[in-house]
Amino acid sequence: MCSHVLIAEDDRKQSAVIRQYLEHAGHTATEVHSGYAALEEVRRLRPDLLVLDVMLPGLDGLQVCRILRHETDLPVLMLTARSTEEDLLRGLDLGADDYMTKPYSPRELMARIRTLLRRPRGPAAPDTHVLRVGPLVVDPVRHEVLLEGRPVSCTPGEFGLLAVLAGQPGRVFTRRQLLDLTKGTDRYISARVIDVHMGNLRKKIEADPGRPKLLMTVYGVGYKLADIPFRAAREDDRATP
Incomplete structure (x- = not known):
């Protein structure tokens, strides 16, 4: 199934590599290179998944994730060069669904993207009654x-x-x-x-x-x-x- 993935990454070479892998897998991909652009395009395009780098100019990825979690349940895969557990868990604390540390394998990145795209929106619950x-x-x-x-x-x-x-x-x-x-x-x-x-x-x-x-x-x-x-x-x- 074709999905639309938004890539928010200020490293244009890395962003292009991710886009190429996504397009090879049959998906549509859009690139942005700042936090403000990421927010604007999420609201405009309503993508199926956001690949979000932490170190973005303007608003960083953590700030973007915090804002989006008040607006949408869009799956967010966070990319970070920060390798300490405290930094990684902070992203999850703000609502990211998964994270990867740089450098990463593009194949592993695609495996995680496939997992998130298969996941139903919204939280799992045993029943729908209150x-x-x-x-x-x-x-x-x-x-x-x-x-x-x-x-x-x-x-x-x-x-x-x-x-x-x-x-x-x-x-x-x-x-x-x-x-x-x-x-x-x-x-x-x-x-x-x-x-x-x-x-x-x-x-x-x-x-x-x-x-x-x-x-x-x-x-x-x-x-x-x-x-x-x-x-x-x-x-x-x-x-x-």
Whole structure:
């Protein structure tokens, strides 16, 4: 199936190589060379995937990813010359679906692109009905999370993880199971991604992220959402600023 891939890379030689590989595989590719151009073309062209370099002039790739995640669930494959885990995980934290460090193999890049293009848009969830656990409401159709009646902003990766856990509260999932259910069976993506999403979710929904009561770690196994009865927010709670 032919897809349209937007390449945001300031190195024009690398950008041209990626475009040639994509076109050889039967896809359409568009090149841009700055962060502002990447935003403009995503909004105008509505591509199927964005290959996004971190070191872009104007807006860097991390800033572009942060902005786009408020607008679209477009798959984003991030390219970076930064090799430290902190830098790589920051991109995933902002909503990138995958990353590759430079230098990379064009064949491996194409394998990851194929995986992302096969992946359905939006997070995987066990069902489409509204999920209610403890103080949480997770609505897979509206892509909304409420904590005691208040909206919680989640990246697509965080939402997918929370939807899977809320669908079966009390069940322990391994990191690999959660990765397969939310990211697809992609051998290239590290299970470390799940730890990043879990840490971010705890900051958003736990009163004390260091001592979680909802998103529980089962040491040596994985994670679970505590199986506690749903409690609706009181009117005075919702009125509190």
